[in-house]
Amino acid sequence: MQKESKIRDPLILGNKTYHDITRDIARPVEGKANKYWWILFGLSAVLMLWGFGCMAYTIGTGIGAWGLNKTIDWAWDITNFVWWIGIGHAGTLISAVLLLFRQKWRMAINRSAEAMTIFGVAQAALFPLIHMGRPWLAYWVFPIPNQFGTLWVNFNSPLLWDVFAISTYFSVSVVFWYIGLIPDFAMIRDRLSEKISPMRKKLYTLMAFGWSGRAKHWQRFEEVSLVLAGLATPLVFSVHSIVSMDFATSIIPGWHTTIFPPYFVLGALFSGFAMVETLLIIVRKVVNMEAYITIKHIEYMNVIILLTGSLVGVAYITELFMAWYSGVEFEQYAFLNRATGPYWWAYASMMTCNVVIPQLYWIYKIRTSFIATFILSIFVNIGMWFERFVIIVTSLHRDFLPSSWTMFSPTFIDIGIFLGTIGFFFVLFLLYSRAFPVIAQAEVKTILKSSGSEYKKKINE
Amino acid sequence: MSNKVIHAIYDDEEIVLKSVKILKENNFEINEVYSPFPIHGLDHALELKETRMAITAFIYGCIGITFGGLMIYYIMISGIGKSWPMNIGGKPNFTFYHNLPSFVPIMFECTVLFAAHLMSITYFFRNKLYPGSTSKSPDPRTTDDKFLVEINADKDEDDLKKILKKSGAIEINEEKNEK
Incomplete structure (x- = not known):
């Protein structure tokens, strides 16, 4: 049995038995959706369809449908791409890094966080895909032997590193997620009756891969989880470092900085945790998981947000300092222009949402309130979107020739595609919350005796 | 028996x-x-052998980095480098060694890709887990x-x-x- 300090707060509330955990986690899969689920699903589906329409229009007419111009030839598409990739990072942090650190509170949230990673990365991948203009030729990004002579992809290009990083990240996340899901699918399979729901029984039998919970299988399961966590940890840091190198290896003032990799990774974790909170505060209500996703979980995440938010703040200030200290007048102008130029409002939103507002988490009452956390997490989501917008658009809009200086304004297609990916993301997530066990029940059962509130009371008496 | x-x-x-x-x-x-769920200490009590999953991951990782390195060498150095030696942006493609820094990210990704996926396939294979397989547990309450x-x-x-x-x-x- 695992031991835990007496003074730690319980992570599972109520007088639960193993069977209660099974029942609670299988309930959303077996039962019917409540009305909150249908309302959210309806809204998301409408947004998604609108987004799909805008994507179809873009592919049909070309990238000219967007607000890009000759000076600002990268704007919302790459902003959204980096934003979604960043959101994905918290999932891997929770499932892999916190596993290596043996943090028990990860167990109630890792499944959903990782689902968020996979769905977020899928949204991110849509943007380069559409931006290619001819998405049916997307396989050209891979080093495939071809008949164009010795025409290969360029391994010196950070964009190709991105291709490898993101496809590895996505596929490894899916496998990691699925290996953890197998015992839980088996649990659902064994609960379903052959007579009442034969189709579902068949489906879950298929998805459970014939899992039976033998001792040797569990031994391998634990080792494979640990090794995958060990592999996913450097992977997740490499992915956002490489995303940052899309910018850092160029010579545009404002992008050409060595601080980018750690700065982007921290920002990604920061925004990812905010999105995990936004989702989980909804999920725990929609599928009744209040006993498992407690305020303690939210508080732990808020502490991480406070830490990463402050570190991101340090990075912003370091950037400003380095621009001044470098003595390069173009760098100095780029940063001065960011803060005081025509896009000052974007810079100010970024600073407020990412640096100032998360400081409220120093206050115990705010960090342990669901409503306050929900509102603050939305601010962080917005702030981190602005961070990418500021980095990308303000660096581009003052071109090398002052005659090409211009501003960017999105068209309704830009906006439609962005909102569409949000809708698509929520559609996937809501479907997941009805068809998959949203909490890793096998793992939660292992901590019931050390972290369940009733068990803790008994130990403390 | x-x-x-x-x-x-x-x-x-x-x-x-x-x-x-x-x-x-x-x-x-x-x-x-x-x-x-996994019971800690059960494998020792049952005198099960240590699992070798981590060792397989290491071997697959070695295969991955070799594959990545050879692929990049073939694509970037042995073909193009010989025909058109160039130095673009301080990344000369004359030898693998000179161009190595920009090959590191993809060689790393290949290592992780191979190690993670091949280990997972080995795990499924060794446990005889595959879609269509049915549970061998004598009692469904064991899940x-x-x-x-x-x-x-x-x-x-x-x-x-x-x-x-x-x-x-x-x-x-x-x-x-x-x-």
Whole structure:
């Protein structure tokens, strides 16, 4: 049995038995959706369809449908791409890094966080895909032997590193997620009756891969989880470092900085945790998981947000300092222009949402309130979107020739595609919350005796 | 192999662990333990060998980095570098060594890609987990809250039952061995 300090707060509330955990986690899969689920699903589906329409229009007419111009030839598409990739990072942090650190509170949230990673990365991948203009030729990004002579992809290009990083990240996340899901699918399979729901029984039998919970299988399961966590940890840091190198290896003032990799990774974790909170505060209500996703979980995440938010703040200030200290007048102008130029409002939103507002988490009452956390997490989501917008658009809009200086304004297609990916993301997530066990029940059962509130009371008496 | 097995069902993992230790001390042959979640220390109690999954991951990782390196060497150096030696942006493609820094990210990704996926495939293969396979667990409650220990019952059957009762089994069933 695992031991835990007496003074730690319980992570599972109520007088639960193993069977209660099974029942609670299988309930959303077996039962019917409540009305909150249908309302959210309806809204998301409408947004998604609108987004799909805008994507179809873009592919049909070309990238000219967007607000890009000759000076600002990268704007919302790459902003959204980096934003979604960043959101994905918290999932891997929770499932892999916190596993290596043996943090028990990860167990109630890792499944959903990782689902968020996979769905977020899928949204991110849509943007380069559409931006290619001819998405049916997307396989050209891979080093495939071809008949164009010795025409290969360029391994010196950070964009190709991105291709490898993101496809590895996505596929490894899916496998990691699925290996953890197998015992839980088996649990659902064994609960379903052959007579009442034969189709579902068949489906879950298929998805459970014939899992039976033998001792040797569990031994391998634990080792494979640990090794995958060990592999996913450097992977997740490499992915956002490489995303940052899309910018850092160029010579545009404002992008050409060595601080980018750690700065982007921290920002990604920061925004990812905010999105995990936004989702989980909804999920725990929609599928009744209040006993498992407690305020303690939210508080732990808020502490991480406070830490990463402050570190991101340090990075912003370091950037400003380095621009001044470098003595390069173009760098100095780029940063001065960011803060005081025509896009000052974007810079100010970024600073407020990412640096100032998360400081409220120093206050115990705010960090342990669901409503306050929900509102603050939305601010962080917005702030981190602005961070990418500021980095990308303000660096581009003052071109090398002052005659090409211009501003960017999105068209309704830009906006439609962005909102569409949000809708698509929520559609996937809501479907997941009805068809998959949203909490890793096998793992939660292992901590019931050390972290369940009733068990803790008994130990403390 | 005996033709009769005993299925002892428990409802607590600590009792299972204790019971398995007692059975081993009395030299009973335990065929299998089915549990809804991993029980720490059970593999030692059952004297299972250490799993070699991590070693396979290391080997697959080595294959991955070699594959990545060779692929990049073939694409960037041996072909193009010989025909058109160039130095673009301080990244000369004359030799692999000179161009190495910009090859590191993809060689790293290839290592992780190979290690993670091939290890997972090995895991599925060794556990005989695949879509379409059906559960071998004799009792469906073992994925919920019950633990099942399967013991060969060719000798001292009454003794065995007594030990199981004493150690806390909530159900003891006799089954034919189908293997």
